[in-house]
Amino acid sequence: MIGLTGGIASGKSTVSEILCAKGIRVLDADAIGHELMKSGRTAYEEICDTFGKGFLMENGEIDRKKLGAYVFSEPSALKKLNAILHPRIASQIARDVRQTKGLCVIDAALLTEVGLDALCDAVWAVRVPRELQVKRLMERNHLSRKDALRRMESQLSDAEREKFVTDWIDNSGTAQQLEKQVGELLKKAVKAWEESRKLR
Numbered sequence: 001m002i003g004l005t006g007g008i009a010s011g012k013s014t015v016s017e018i019l020c021a022k023g024i025r026v027l028d029a030d031a032i033g034h035e036l037m038k039s040g041r042t043a044y045e046e047i048c049d050t051f052g053k054g055f056l057m058e059n060g061e062i063d064r065k066k067l068g069a070y071v072f073s074e075p076s077a078l079k080k081l082n083a084i085l086h087p088r089i090a091s092q093i094a095r096d097v098r099q100t101k102g103l104c105v106i107d108a109a110l111l112t113e114v115g116l117d118a119l120c121d122a123v124w125a126v127r128v129p130r131e132l133q134v135k136r137l138m139e140r141n142h143l144s145r146k147d148a149l150r151r152m153e154s155q156l157s158d159a160e161r162e163k164f165v166t167d168w169i170d171n172s173g174t175a176q177q178l179e180k181q182v183g184e185l186l187k188k189a190v191k192a193w194e195e196s197r198k199l200r
């Protein structure tokens with residue numbers, strides 16, 4: 001199992017796309033979180049009880065953009081949302097991992113915060129220089145510089161990630177340069193995985 005992490009808008013989804021194109025199964029923690037907060041799920045009820053019906057869209061689903069704008073401006077609210085979702089995301093991913101036979105990658109910005117690093121043999125992290133991260137985040141999410149910085153500051157810094165990362169992926173260059181790095185890391189991971197299978 002490989003953990004894929006990195007700051008917001010560093011390029012994890014872009015790396016995941018490269019991996020998927022190479023036939024690797026990727027478990028996307030953001031997508032799993034989105035599924036878990038849909039109406040009918042227990043997290044939905046807890047989110048409604050905690051944050052009120054003001055965060056619902058007309059169709060009754062949670063308005064993630066509105067909820068995101070609120071929680072990223074209010075640390076105590078983010079803490080409450082994390083307490084509802086993180087244990088559920090962790091359990092769902094642990095279940096998915098148990099059902100996976102081949103090499104698999106967990107894409108999660110909050111890999112260690114959710115405790116998913118415990119499932120991983122290696123942790124890859126994507127990084128970009130801070131200003132480039134701000135620029136990509138502002139452009140992708142149509143955020144002001146202030147809001148982009150707030151979201152970045154709600155996460156660990158790359159210096160803090162250094163403690164648990166086994167391999168860094170530099171995403172300050174072109175798509176081709178990114179693909180080359182991912183290809184090399186994947187070769188190494190496939191080899192390690194095949195070796196470990198021989199020992200089982």
Ligand SMILES: CC(C)(COP(=O)(O)OP(=O)(O)OC[C@H]1O[C@@H](n2cnc3c(N)ncnc32)[C@H](O)[C@@H]1O)[C@@H](O)C(=O)NCCC(=O)NCCS
Pocket residue numbers: 007008009029030033064065067068071078081082085086089107108109110111114151154155
């Ligand atoms: C705040 C929410 C509603 C915003 O939804 P939205 O669709 O706009 O964003 P999305 O889920 O795609 O997340 C985008 C990025 O924001 C960052 N992010 C998301 N949640 C958090 C968080 N709790 N703390 C810090 N950064 C976060 C990550 O870099 C993530 O990749 C949503 O992110 C959420 O429910 N977050 C709590 C669950 C969580 O921690 N998910 C990430 C698991 S790794």
Ligand SMILES: Nc1ncnc2c1ncn2[C@@H]1O[C@H](COP(=O)(O)OP(=O)(O)OP(=O)(O)O)[C@@H](O)[C@H]1O
Pocket residue numbers: 006007008009010011012013014015030109136137140171172173174175178
């Ligand atoms: N090498 C690159 N050159 C230019 N733009 C890039 C590059 N890699 C990624 N991007 C762009 O940067 C933005 C952030 O990338 P991406 O969505 O992959 O980040 P992420 O780490 O998955 O974000 P999140 O933490 O929000 O899930 C996207 O708009 C993406 O198209």
